[in-house]
Amino acid sequence: MAIDIDIAHVARLARLGLTDEELEGYKSQLADILEHAARVQSLEGDPHPGSAHPLGFDNAFRDDERRPSLDREEVLSQAPEAMDGFFVAPPALETE
Amino acid sequence: MTARWEAVIGIEVHVELATDSKMFCGCAVEFGSEPNTNVCPVCLGLPGALPVPNRKAIEWIMAIGLALNCQVSHKSVFHRKNYFYADLPKNYQISQYDIPVCHDGYLDLPNDGESVRVGIERAHMEEDTGKSTHVGDGGRIHAAKSTLLDFNRSGVPLVEIVSKPDIRTATQARAYAQELRAIVLELGVSDARLEEGSMRFDANVSIRPEGSDVLGTKVEIKNMNSFRSLERAIDYEIQRQIEATGSDSDVIQETRHWDEEAGVTHSMRTKEGSSDYRYFIEPDLVPMIMDETWVATIRNKLPELPAQRRERYLGQGLDESSAGVLSDSPAMLRSLYDETVSLGADTRATANWLTGEVTAWLRKTGTEPADLRLEPVHLQELITIVDEGVVSSSAAKEVLEGILSGEGSARVVAERRDLIQISDSSALAEVIGHVLEEHPDAVASYQEGEQKVVGFLVGQVMRATQGKADPKLANEMLREALGGS
Amino acid sequence: MTLHEKTIVEAGRSLRSGEVTSEDLLDAVLLRASQTEAQLHAYLTLDKEGAREAAGQADADLADGIDRGPLHGIPIALKDNMCTRGVETTAASQILAGYVPPYDATVVTRLRDAGAVIVGKTNLDEFAMGSSTENSAYGPSFNPWDIGRIPGGSSGGSAAAVAAGSAFGALGSDTGGSIRQPASLTGIVGLKPTYGTVSRYGLIAFASSLDQIGPLSKSVEDAALTLEAIWGHDPLDATSYSAEYPDVPADLDTGVDGLKIGVIKELAGEGYEPAVESSVADMVQSLSEAGAEIVEVSLPTVDIALSAYYLVAPAEASANLARFDGIRYGLRVEGETTEELMARTRAEGFGPEVTRRILLGTYALSAGYYDAFYGQAQRVRVALRDDFARAYETVDALVSPTSPTVAFPAGEKIDDPLSMYLTDICTNPANLVGHPGISVPIGLDEQGLPIGFQVMAPALGERVLFRVAAEVERLAGFGARPVIEELAS
Numbered sequence A: 001m002a003i004d005i006d007i008a009h010v011a012r013l014a015r016l017g018l019t020d021e022e023l024e025g026y027k028s029q030l031a032d033i034l035e036h037a038a039r040v041q042s043l044e045g046d047p048h049p050g051s052a053h054p055l056g057f058d059n060a061f062r063d064d065e066r067r068p069s070l071d072r073e074e075v076l077s078q079a080p081e082a083m084d085g086f087f088v089a090p091p092a093l094e095t096e
Numbered sequence B: 001m002t003a004r005w006e007a008v009i010g011i012e013v014h015v016e017l018a019t020d021s022k023m024f025c026g027c028a029v030e031f032g033s034e035p036n037t038n039v040c041p042v043c044l045g046l047p048g049a050l051p052v053p054n055r056k057a058i059e060w061i062m063a064i065g066l067a068l069n070c071q072v073s074h075k076s077v078f079h080r081k082n083y084f085y086a087d088l089p090k091n092y093q094i095s096q097y098d099i100p101v102c103h104d105g106y107l108d109l110p111n112d113g114e115s116v117r118v119g120i121e122r123a124h125m126e127e128d129t130g131k132s133t134h135v136g137d138g139g140r141i142h143a144a145k146s147t148l149l150d151f152n153r154s155g156v157p158l159v160e161i162v163s164k165p166d167i168r169t170a171t172q173a174r175a176y177a178q179e180l181r182a183i184v185l186e187l188g189v190s191d192a193r194l195e196e197g198s199m200r201f202d203a204n205v206s207i208r209p210e211g212s213d214v215l216g217t218k219v220e221i222k223n224m225n226s227f228r229s230l231e232r233a234i235d236y237e238i239q240r241q242i243e244a245t246g247s248d249s250d251v252i253q254e255t256r257h258w259d260e261e262a263g264v265t266h267s268m269r270t271k272e273g274s275s276d277y278r279y280f281i282e283p284d285l286v287p288m289i290m291d292e293t294w295v296a297t298i299r300n301k302l303p304e305l306p307a308q309r310r311e312r313y314l315g316q317g318l319d320e321s322s323a324g325v326l327s328d329s330p331a332m333l334r335s336l337y338d339e340t341v342s343l344g345a346d347t348r349a350t351a352n353w354l355t356g357e358v359t360a361w362l363r364k365t366g367t368e369p370a371d372l373r374l375e376p377v378h379l380q381e382l383i384t385i386v387d388e389g390v391v392s393s394s395a396a397k398e399v400l401e402g403i404l405s406g407e408g409s410a411r412v413v414a415e416r417r418d419l420i421q422i423s424d425s426s427a428l429a430e431v432i433g434h435v436l437e438e439h440p441d442a443v444a445s446y447q448e449g450e451q452k453v454v455g456f457l458v459g460q461v462m463r464a465t466q467g468k469a470d471p472k473l474a475n476e477m478l479r480e481a482l483g484g485s
Numbered sequence C: 001m002t003l004h005e006k007t008i009v010e011a012g013r014s015l016r017s018g019e020v021t022s023e024d025l026l027d028a029v030l031l032r033a034s035q036t037e038a039q040l041h042a043y044l045t046l047d048k049e050g051a052r053e054a055a056g057q058a059d060a061d062l063a064d065g066i067d068r069g070p071l072h073g074i075p076i077a078l079k080d081n082m083c084t085r086g087v088e089t090t091a092a093s094q095i096l097a098g099y100v101p102p103y104d105a106t107v108v109t110r111l112r113d114a115g116a117v118i119v120g121k122t123n124l125d126e127f128a129m130g131s132s133t134e135n136s137a138y139g140p141s142f143n144p145w146d147i148g149r150i151p152g153g154s155s156g157g158s159a160a161a162v163a164a165g166s167a168f169g170a171l172g173s174d175t176g177g178s179i180r181q182p183a184s185l186t187g188i189v190g191l192k193p194t195y196g197t198v199s200r201y202g203l204i205a206f207a208s209s210l211d212q213i214g215p216l217s218k219s220v221e222d223a224a225l226t227l228e229a230i231w232g233h234d235p236l237d238a239t240s241y242s243a244e245y246p247d248v249p250a251d252l253d254t255g256v257d258g259l260k261i262g263v264i265k266e267l268a269g270e271g272y273e274p275a276v277e278s279s280v281a282d283m284v285q286s287l288s289e290a291g292a293e294i295v296e297v298s299l300p301t302v303d304i305a306l307s308a309y310y311l312v313a314p315a316e317a318s319a320n321l322a323r324f325d326g327i328r329y330g331l332r333v334e335g336e337t338t339e340e341l342m343a344r345t346r347a348e349g350f351g352p353e354v355t356r357r358i359l360l361g362t363y364a365l366s367a368g369y370y371d372a373f374y375g376q377a378q379r380v381r382v383a384l385r386d387d388f389a390r391a392y393e394t395v396d397a398l399v400s401p402t403s404p405t406v407a408f409p410a411g412e413k414i415d416d417p418l419s420m421y422l423t424d425i426c427t428n429p430a431n432l433v434g435h436p437g438i439s440v441p442i443g444l445d446e447q448g449l450p451i452g453f454q455v456m457a458p459a460l461g462e463r464v465l466f467r468v469a470a471e472v473e474r475l476a477g478f479g480a481r482p483v484i485e486e487l488a489s
């Protein structure tokens, strides 16, 4: 099975800013791996299950109770950039 | 062009649930806290953290679904919806995909002569994102210099309710949104405050020639944060699409942003192009089984819903309008209505008092409905003495004030404040005699056929009695004294 | 026997007899680390201060008559993908360089409650993706048996530390064999418990439906004791199961007489190193002589299990690793827009194997390919589970080699992802179905490299699993310890 991969599109979906050269390399590796992985298609059968859990249990809930939140200073101490209690990021959209 | 257009509208509503803790962690659900104080490893998406669903949120979405006549799925699962955004900490949202908690319901809009039923496609459970504030030139998106991120809202339980495209006008859209809000408020599951974003709307709008059953190109409108702007935005968009159709600028499938100030929608296409959310079952969670017993428990706890209530009021003789107004009134007033009516008071009069004078008094004095002190028996008595003519309807308002200020029962207030009508004809006869004596001109005019002077004379009688005369009785007696009717 | 060579059970005995203190045990492993780290690079972080404090506390408690159980006072190492409050946790990735978590993983809390002394954080393949520990952003680990070879992976640092004696035991995580394979390649015991029995809260996720934390240790009994300390329901992990710890120790000496043991047909034959094949066959023979009934069983879906594994794991990983975006913690590479910042941060912060798997997983989930790849892989899991269920109708446990090969030379497979992936062929089926599996060392090949033997059991079948493993350990009589030439320093 020939595997068609729009590697630039995949990298964009995954937010990986790779160079063209890197993309080419990954593209051919992915093609090899996917060719092997495509063997899963030999199986015919049921629709896939609603859960991967081997013990097949359900309804794991918690009660609506509060637990202590984290200390803000400790949280923000790990942030690359913070200001006035906020995390800071560049603008969301490209300036037009 | 001969074609008449009709709009095809579907609404997506996001409702934040007012649980104590968030959807998947124990952080507080609270509006207005200091930024990033209600956060933990789970809702910040720290490495290694895992979600555990809040049972109450699931019960509440079941209640919403049942109130919207939905089926509750026997088994439901969470999916991951993958997209990158700075205010989405894990860069995926835990949401639902092909097996939502609730599906296939409907909502009947408050009846205005024609009955409109809006289908409900689904109601699913998800988590809210954090909040981005764009700062920079004018704070506008396109000129933003940076984004401040607060994750207090991240992980707040969010119910998304998707209607079928059964809505045809902006007015219906508004009615739908308002009815939904009334329902979630009745269920007590959300503050549903539009201005705080705890209830948010998106609308999908397309147009087609009237009578056609093809669907036109769909445009999604975002950023309407009041019922009024929902209505305006849809009206604007329908008009824009009608104008665009056939012209060079055909309608394209896109998302448009409602600009409240300018009163227009504008395109908010991003570089992203078509999205691919790569949904797959959330492997950190196990399936939810909503068996019949559980569903029945929730169903049995449902309160009377606005539509049922309006129906009941109509059955009690209220008209559409007062049934609607009363139904939307605070719970305290509604239970006062029920209790007063159960004492035998007239339903219309009771509803009028509560939605009229009592509501006005609450507003005027800034009293919370819950703090209202009004004995049903006092209201009933007030209605009775008005009906019996013991007090005039204008004096009755003063009596109500006295009751609400704690001065006692209706009769006691009326007496203490000296508001009892003079309905005794011998007492009135004396006053009338004096009035006629003092206004011979008026008497003469009447005798020349000038009927309307009776009104003037009644006014004089009222004045002479400081408003305590029964005006109806005064009128009758005056005419008699003036010589026939 | 020098102190660092003791098992947890032996060290605990010495501790309680008053022969040694917890501080002595800590000194022994730290000394050993100082002698071997230059060659092995088993650790990313040694928390000497924290460990010293915990050891002092353990000694004080014991003096006060407080005994927290078998792990009390025992120096244990943690794979660096388990969060430790206040101690750097990187998952061997550049993207988490310098990251200090504000909370402890549940297993960390449980170890502390059990009195264990946490020595430090061990090396791994970045985000546990790999089978050699060469994919660490901080440099590879090496095998104590031959420092020119890899220790296996991804829990290679934990395996090397335990095999070398720079920890008495360690925790690893196993997504497709990442505990069992390095244990096999370093001559120690490695256990992947039943999925859901050990909390994953605080384990930096690779593939959520496959990841499971478990012990690496010098003996089967040590593994059982460590498992007991970390086992059990955690309200912070919705996939964690509430099952009582099975009475494993009661069965450790029971032997295999009367048990039916299945040899998996699909995990034998071609592709296995001759020494591996013959040692495993010999052990099967010994088990038979010890009273087990040996049956050959076929699990046809095993043939495509690895393909399913290399779709499911990367797919889940692609979402799990999306959170590393340069906004809230970890590395940031600046950009004009959030999107640019994220793309640059992630391209810079992730190594090639992680990048490859993210791309693979993203592809397998993307529109138009989901059904053919991810969806189909999930079907394979169902079919595989059915295969195992059928097998367990007739047998009590299943056995196979742990790894088709012994430890391979560093660099040999690093540029050939597919051949690296094939080293998981015997171990990943247990992950796909969530069943427990354990690797027990059974001998050395002619080059002196360890060979591991895998035992598998049904979900929650830890008791029979350990019963067989303990017998394998007795029959193998594997007592060899690696000799590490100290580098002149």
Ligand SMILES: [Mg+2]
Pocket: B095, B126, B160
């Ligand atoms: Mg949504």
Ligand SMILES: [Zn+2]
Pocket: B022, B025, B026, B027, B038, B039, B040, B041, B042, B043, B044, B155
């Ligand atoms: Zn939280």
